[in-house]
Amino acid sequence: xxxxxxxxxxxxxxxxxxxxxxxxxxxxxxxxxxxxxxxxxxxxxxxxxxxxxxxxxxxxxxxxxxxxxxxxxxxxxxxxxxxxxxxxxxxxxxxxxxxxxxxxxxxxxxxxxxxxxxxxxxxxxxxxxxxxxxxxxxxxxxxxxxxxxxxxxxxxxxxxxxxxxxxxxxxxxxxxxxxxxxxxxxxxxxxxxxxxxxxxxxxxxxxxxxxxxxxxxxxxxxxxxxxxxxxxxxxxxxxxxxxxxxxxxxxxxxxxxxxxxxxxxxxxxxxxxxxxxxxxxxxxxxxxxxxxxxxx
Numbered sequence: 001x002x003x004x005x006x007x008x009x010x011x012x013x014x015x016x017x018x019x020x021x022x023x024x025x026x027x028x029x030x031x032x033x034x035x036x037x038x039x040x041x042x043x044x045x046x047x048x049x050x051x052x053x054x055x056x057x058x059x060x061x062x063x064x065x066x067x068x069x070x071x072x073x074x075x076x077x078x079x080x081x082x083x084x085x086x087x088x089x090x091x092x093x094x095x096x097x098x099x100x101x102x103x104x105x106x107x108x109x110x111x112x113x114x115x116x117x118x119x120x121x122x123x124x125x126x127x128x129x130x131x132x133x134x135x136x137x138x139x140x141x142x143x144x145x146x147x148x149x150x151x152x153x154x155x156x157x158x159x160x161x162x163x164x165x166x167x168x169x170x171x172x173x174x175x176x177x178x179x180x181x182x183x184x185x186x187x188x189x190x191x192x193x194x195x196x197x198x199x200x201x202x203x204x205x206x207x208x209x210x211x212x213x214x215x216x217x218x219x220x221x222x223x224x225x226x227x228x229x230x231x232x233x234x235x236x237x238x239x240x241x242x243x244x245x246x247x248x249x250x251x252x253x254x255x256x257x258x259x260x261x262x263x264x265x266x267x268x269x270x271x272x273x274x275x276x277x278x279x280x281x282x283x284x285x286x287x288x289x290x291x292x293x294x295x296x
Contacts, residue, residue: 150184172239175216
């Protein structure tokens with residue numbers, strides 16, 4: 001039976017495909033993406049690819065055919081309309097198609113800051129998707145991560161490019177938000193373990209880094225790791241609108257996606273219950289180690 005990685009064009013999805021290939025489990029892996037451009041790039045790497053639009057259901061039934069384990073990494077940040085409605089439509093369509101196709105298990109990656117009281121729309125969407133997976137009737141494993149440090153992640157790329165490309169780095173009121181940033185490599189190891197080990201079914205885990213810091217301290221530490229001499233300017237506002245403009249000006253990052261993700265920085269990105277930490281089998285990387293790996 002096949003493992004299907006839905007959302008395989010994202011930075012976590014691409015890293016997971018590489019990790020599963022290194023594991024060489026003997027189980028076929030199929031990538032699910034929305035655009036033919038992404039499909040072409042993956043096929044050039046020898047990956048089996050299915051294209052589907054989860055909101056409209058186009059191609060979805062064929063994509064889940066023959067699948068035993070579905071890894072759900074999908075979000076709709078880049079889609080017009082309400083992100084909560086789009087995310088819910090996508091996950092409900094996928095769970096219905098998965099049940100009809102005989103899919104046995106779902107592995108979902110959400111966010112530690114997502115809950116019913118979250119103020120950010122993206123976090124509300126992540127919470128709604130998690131509930132849909134829990135209520136799908138399929139065996140499932142829920143993984144939740146804070147800010148992920150790795151190339152291609154929009155939120156970390158915004159923070160990184162602000163430091164790399166501007167002599168003055170604004171630190172808005174999210175600078176005091178607590179976080180336990182996690183390395184992309186630790187996330188992909190946890191996802192791989194959850195994908196291959198059905199003994200984890202029915203459980204929920206947080207994949208967090210080894211230390212607690214603040215997002216402002218993360219920005220400063222990144223500058224130090226790169227040898228950047230910068231002026232860090234504390235500002236009293238949330239900075240969402242300014243940050244959205246900076247995302248495009250400094251990093252050519254999409255306006256809408258940057259805005260929705262910047263809103264999430266108001267919520268603590270930490271593991272609230274130590275018993276929920278994912279059993280990696282080793283200590284996760286701390287932020288200094290993560291930056292060193294990021295730079296290599």
